Amino acid sequence: MTQLHIIEDFDRPEHPLDVVERLASLRDWIFDRAETDEMSVTVEGKWTEYHVAFTWIEDVEALHVACAFDLKVPERRRLEMTKLIGMLNEQLWIGHFDLWSSDHVVMFRHSLLLTGGVAPTQPQCAMLMKTAAEACERYYQAFQFVLWAGKPAREALDAVLFETEGEA
Numbered sequence: 001m002t003q004l005h006i007i008e009d010f011d012r013p014e015h016p017l018d019v020v021e022r023l024a025s026l027r028d029w030i031f032d033r034a035e036t037d038e039m040s041v042t043v044e045g046k047w048t049e050y051h052v053a054f055t056w057i058e059d060v061e062a063l064h065v066a067c068a069f070d071l072k073v074p075e076r077r078r079l080e081m082t083k084l085i086g087m088l089n090e091q092l093w094i095g096h097f098d099l100w101s102s103d104h105v106v107m108f109r110h111s112l113l114l115t116g117g118v119a120p121t122q123p124q125c126a127m128l129m130k131t132a133a134e135a136c137e138r139y140y141q142a143f144q145f146v147l148w149a150g151k152p153a154r155e156a157l158d159a160v161l162f163e164t165e166g167e168a
Helices: 016-026 075-091 122-147 153-161
Strands: 030-035 038-044 049-057 062-072 096-100 105-113
Touching: 016 030, 016 038, 016 049, 016 062, 016 122, 038 122, 049 122, 062 122, 075 096, 075 122, 075 153, 105 122, 122 153
Parallel strands: none
Antiparallel strands: 030 038, 038 049, 049 062, 062 105, 096 105
């Protein structure tokens, strides 16, 4: 049996989360870095406050971002929420939504691969944050329609994808 060993160990000039921490400081984001490989950032959106977790995953050399908001899905709405998440994921070019099974919360997730000792840049980290927050902002109301209004997934998605043209 052939053993796959295609990734070499590289020394990094700095921890990838150091870049995210500097960016958060520059942008006046509220953040906490209690662990070396984990950092949380809180940002205010139009609809709610978003909790963004940045995690450095050494094994695959990836900077992972997970954006969650205060939306706990009760058992009776989980199937419809799962349908909605599947439809939303078809709309996304990068990243994806999940229904986190242990806490029953919706979150957006994405990773930046930095294999080979590549260092992240501040624009890359800012784009990770922007992508996560914008995806959550764009579809937040669809989640609300399914959860609180009892709407079917298709109807909820159609409602948020509806775009008004012109002015009245």
